[in-house]
Amino acid sequence: MYHKSLMEILDDFKLYDVFSCGYGRECCLQRFQREGFCYKPRKKGSTQTQVLEKFIKKLKSMKKKGISLFSDFYPYEPSLNMPASFLGTPISIEGDVVGYMIFQLPKEQLNSITNFNGKYDAVGMGKSGQVALVGSDMYMRNDNRFIDKIKQKNKEVASIGTTIGVLQVQSKAAKAATEGKSGNEVITGNLGSKVLTSYSAVHVFDATWGLVVKKNYDEALVSAFQLRNMIIGISTVITIIALFITIVIIRRIVLKKITGLTEITKKYSHW
Numbered sequence: 001m002y003h004k005s006l007m008e009i010l011d012d013f014k015l016y017d018v019f020s021c022g023y024g025r026e027c028c029l030q031r032f033q034r035e036g037f038c039y040k041p042r043k044k045g046s047t048q049t050q051v052l053e054k055f056i057k058k059l060k061s062m063k064k065k066g067i068s069l070f071s072d073f074y075p076y077e078p079s080l081n082m083p084a085s086f087l088g089t090p091i092s093i094e095g096d097v098v099g100y101m102i103f104q105l106p107k108e109q110l111n112s113i114t115n116f117n118g119k120y121d122a123v124g125m126g127k128s129g130q131v132a133l134v135g136s137d138m139y140m141r142n143d144n145r146f147i148d149k150i151k152q153k154n155k156e157v158a159s160i161g162t163t164i165g166v167l168q169v170q171s172k173a174a175k176a177a178t179e180g181k182s183g184n185e186v187i188t189g190n191l192g193s194k195v196l197t198s199y200s201a202v203h204v205f206d207a208t209w210g211l212v213v214k215k216n217y218d219e220a221l222v223s224a225f226q227l228r229n230m231i232i233g234i235s236t237v238i239t240i241i242a243l244f245i246t247i248v249i250i251r252r253i254v255l256k257k258i259t260g261l262t263e264i265t266k267k268y269s270h271w
Contacts, residue, residue, distance in 0.1 A: 083107070
C-alpha cells in the first residue's frame with residue numbers, strides 16, 4: 001500500500017531505487033523502481049546482492065532510530081555491475097525498530113553537479129577544466145568529463161561505461177584531498193603542460209571524498225591576460241587623449257600669450 005508513496009519519493013528526489021527490509025534474519029527486499037516485488041538473496045555471500053547484504057548487516061547493528069547510514073560506490077550485479085551506493089535508515093514503530101528503508105542513489109545526480117550539465121563555458125571551465133570526486137580508495141566517484149577519450153585507452157572503462165569505481169586517480173592533490181587537506185597548486189601534467197589545480201575534502205556522511213578541480217594553466221590565465229591587455233589598451237588610449245588635451249591647452253595658452261606679446265611689440269615699434 002506504500003508503493004505509490006515510495007514512487008513519489010523516487011521521482012521527487014530523482015533516486016534510482018528504494019527497498020524496504022524486514023527486521024527478520026532473512027530480509028525480503030522490495031524493489032519499487034518499475035514494479036513492486038519481493039525477493040530473497042539466492043544464498044549467503046551471493047555476488048548478486050553481496051554489496052546490499054553487507055549494507056543491511058551494518059544497518060541491523062544500528063539500534064537507534066533517526067540515524068542514516070551511507071554505503072559508498074561498489075559494483076552491484078543487479079545493476080549490471082554498475083557501481084551503486086546506498087543510503088539507509090531504521091524504521092521504528094513506537095520506539096521499536098521493525099525494519100529498514102534503503103535508497104539506491106543515482107550517479108547521474110553527482111555527474112550533473114560535477115559536470116555542470118555540460119555547460120562548462122558558462123561556469124568558466126573552458127575546454128580543459130574538469131572536476132574529479134575521489135574516494136578514500138583513490139577511485140573516482142563521478143564520471144570524468146573526458147570519458148570518451150579515456151574509453152579509447154582503458155578497456156574496463158569502455159566495457160562498464162563509467163569511471164566511477166573503475167578509474168584510479170594517483171595525483172598528490174587527490175591524495176591530499178582525501179586526507180582532509182585543501183590547497184591550490186600549479187603542477188606539470190602528463191604531456192608536460194602546466195595545470196592549475198585546486199583541491200579540498202568533501203564529507204559525505206561518514207565517508208571522506210576528495211574534490212579536485214583542474215584546468216590548463218594557460219587557459220586559466222587567458223582571462224587575466226585579456227584583462228591585463230585591456231587595461232594596458234585603455235591606459236594607452238587615456239594617456240594619448242590626456243596628452244592631446246594637454247597639447248591643445250598648452251598651444252592655446254602659449255599662442256594666446258605670444259599673440260598678445262606680438263601685438264604689444266608692434267604697438268611699441270610704431271612709436
